[in-house]
Amino acid sequence: MIRFEGVSKSYTALVSRKRVDALADFTLEMARGEVVGIAGPNGAGKSTMISLLMGFLAPTAGQISIDGIAPRRWVERNGVGYLTELVNLPPRWKVPTTMRRMATLSGVPSSRVAAEADGMMARLGLEEHAAKRIKQLSKGNLQRVGLGQALIGDFELIVLDEPTHGLDPLWTQRFREVVAELRRPNRLVLIASHNLDELEMLADRVAILDHGRLQRVVTHATEERSEQHAWRLVLEGEVDVAAAISGASPVAGRAGTWRVVASRRELSASLARLLADGAVLVECVPEQGRLESAFREAVQR
Amino acid sequence: MTRNRSPLRYLPAHSVDVASGPLVLFAAVSGMLCFVLWRMARGEATPFDAAGFIPQVMSVVLTVSVLVASGGGAGGDVANGFYRAWFSKPIAPWWFYLQRWLLGGLAVLCIPLLLGLGLKLVFGGAWGVTNELMAVIALGYLLVGGTVLLASGFTARDWLVTFLLSFAQARINDVMGIMEMTKQDPPAALEWAHRLLPPFHLISPIKGLPEGNDLVHVVAYGAGLVAVALILFVVKPLGSGGRA
Numbered sequence: 001m002i003r004f005e006g007v008s009k010s011y012t013a014l015v016s017r018k019r020v021d022a023l024a025d026f027t028l029e030m031a032r033g034e035v036v037g038i039a040g041p042n043g044a045g046k047s048t049m050i051s052l053l054m055g056f057l058a059p060t061a062g063q064i065s066i067d068g069i070a071p072r073r074w075v076e077r078n079g080v081g082y083l084t085e086l087v088n089l090p091p092r093w094k095v096p097t098t099m100r101r102m103a104t105l106s107g108v109p110s111s112r113v114a115a116e117a118d119g120m121m122a123r124l125g126l127e128e129h130a131a132k133r134i135k136q137l138s139k140g141n142l143q144r145v146g147l148g149q150a151l152i153g154d155f156e157l158i159v160l161d162e163p164t165h166g167l168d169p170l171w172t173q174r175f176r177e178v179v180a181e182l183r184r185p186n187r188l189v190l191i192a193s194h195n196l197d198e199l200e201m202l203a204d205r206v207a208i209l210d211h212g213r214l215q216r217v218v219t220h221a222t223e224e225r226s227e228q229h230a231w232r233l234v235l236e237g238e239v240d241v242a243a244a245i246s247g248a249s250p251v252a253g254r255a256g257t258w259r260v261v262a263s264r265r266e267l268s269a270s271l272a273r274l275l276a277d278g279a280v281l282v283e284c285v286p287e288q289g290r291l292e293s294a295f296r297e298a299v300q301r
Numbered sequence: 302m303t304r305n306r307s308p309l310r311y312l313p314a315h316s317v318d319v320a321s322g323p324l325v326l327f328a329a330v331s332g333m334l335c336f337v338l339w340r341m342a343r344g345e346a347t348p349f350d351a352a353g354f355i356p357q358v359m360s361v362v363l364t365v366s367v368l369v370a371s372g373g374g375a376g377g378d379v380a381n382g383f384y385r386a387w388f389s390k391p392i393a394p395w396w397f398y399l400q401r402w403l404l405g406g407l408a409v410l411c412i413p414l415l416l417g418l419g420l421k422l423v424f425g426g427a428w429g430v431t432n433e434l435m436a437v438i439a440l441g442y443l444l445v446g447g448t449v450l451l452a453s454g455f456t457a458r459d460w461l462v463t464f465l466l467s468f469a470q471a472r473i474n475d476v477m478g479i480m481e482m483t484k485q486d487p488p489a490a491l492e493w494a495h496r497l498l499p500p501f502h503l504i505s506p507i508k509g510l511p512e513g514n515d516l517v518h519v520v521a522y523g524a525g526l527v528a529v530a531l532i533l534f535v536v537k538p539l540g541s542g543g544r545a
Binding site for chain 2: 051054055056057058072075076077078079080081082084086088089090101102104105106107108109110149150153154159
């Protein structure tokens with residue numbers, strides 16, 4: 001569906017003529033049915049990549065296409081459910097007006113605009129804010145309005161830039177459910193986020209960007225093959241963990257707690273032996289998220 | 302979902318914006334003007350000359366009212382970041398802004414109608430609005446509004462750019478007039494500037510429709526400005542950065 005081929009985007013300062021490469025030789029393909037994450041530190045090029053995809057910027061070099069045509073033309077023809085990093089909507093509009101106008105722009109049939117807008121407000125818990133203007137909303141509520149306007153047209157392409165920014169934990173969880181509901185065979189969902197746990201939970205693949213370059217694409221398959229991870233293991237019982245697992249070391253001051261560096265396969269086999277010897281497993285968690293490990297490795301920080 | 306692909310689907314929302322913005326302002330100012338005139342003219346025996354008065358008012362307010370009705374379009378949306386929400390939806394910027402611009406023109410055309418109606422209600426007698434006056438105002442919108450539309454492709458201060466161009470052309474025109482009266486040859490640079498700048502000086506609700514080459518000049522220049530603005534919206538990406 002989406003193809004970036006050797007795409008670069010540079011900005012040149014007007015006065016100093018200093019050039020900044022926001023995206024450099026970026027190549028990635030994404031298909032319908034996928035949920036793709038884009039991760040990267042601040043200034044990595046995530047927002048530039050999305051602006052190029054929406055046709056709001058033109059690449060300095062390379063080609064971008066959606067279903068074989070230029071992004072701007074595709075967007076004008078089909079529309080995109082797009083949540084911007086900074087939600088900018090007219091401050092004087094009321095929440096229902098915003099939803100109805102965005103539904104109209106999205107091409108929702110006029111007979112269903114009111115119902116769709118009200119339905120989206122109910123889905124995102126915005127009914128209690130119906131009397132408020134955009135400028136009166138808190139950051140979290142504004143983010144929900146932004147999400148609502150993005151989701152209101154039932155589009156084949158959904159682009160969410162920092163979608164949980166400003167949301168409380170309850171609504172962060174609700175957002176994850178909403179994204180899970182969005183998954184369809186004919187739809188591509190693209191999520192750019194700093195929140196690696198979120199991407200790990202939601203995305204099939206995560207492209208890690210740094211300094212405008214694609215460093216790595218992490219998929220569940222590559223994670224499986226990754227050789228070593230650090231785990232925190234808590235066991236009860238009279239068992240010799242150090243003897244059973246070669247990379248295990250006790251955590252000082254915490255009885256029964258071990259730090260283990262092993263692949264998932266090795267850890268599983270070792271744990272099976274320990275459990276067979278009478279150990280009781282209390283906890284086994286990755287010390288870092290798997291994506292976080294890959295991220296740190298990719299950006300070398 | 303079956304999509305409503307009508308190119309006019311957002312027109313009602315645009316209309317509400319124009320009606321609740323510039324049109325309300327124009328109606329309020331027209332109403333106030335009629336009220337003031339009514340208070341001033343109480344007890345006067347001579348009938349009020351609406352046909353002479355409305356063109357005079359329009360010659361004073363035309364540029365400002367066009368700036369109010371057409372300003373802050375694309376440039377404002379880009380500066381505020383609204384364009385990212387609008388144009389992620391299936392609609393082309395050129396069409397979105399053309400609709401808004403045309404509705405702004407209708408709002409400006411309502412000013413003489415509102416004034417005429419108000420004066421007729423207050424004083425009775427002639428309506429005072431002629432087809433020629435409406436044509437001059439439409440030409441004024443094409444030229445001044447066309448400049449605003451083109452400038453909005455580059456800046457949120459489209460109205461200011463247009464005002465400065467209009468001011469510059471008016472002053473150049475004054476200087477050219479004085480030099481003609483004193484039989485002096487104007488400097489070549491001044492003559493070029495006079496030719497290149499939009500011919501705002503040819504629009505006058507008091508003088509009526511320009512004739513001959515002047516009319517062609519105004520129409521061609523105005524239509525050219527609008528056409529270039531629309532082409533710009535097609536070919537020039539609206540963003541200037543990842544987040545901007």
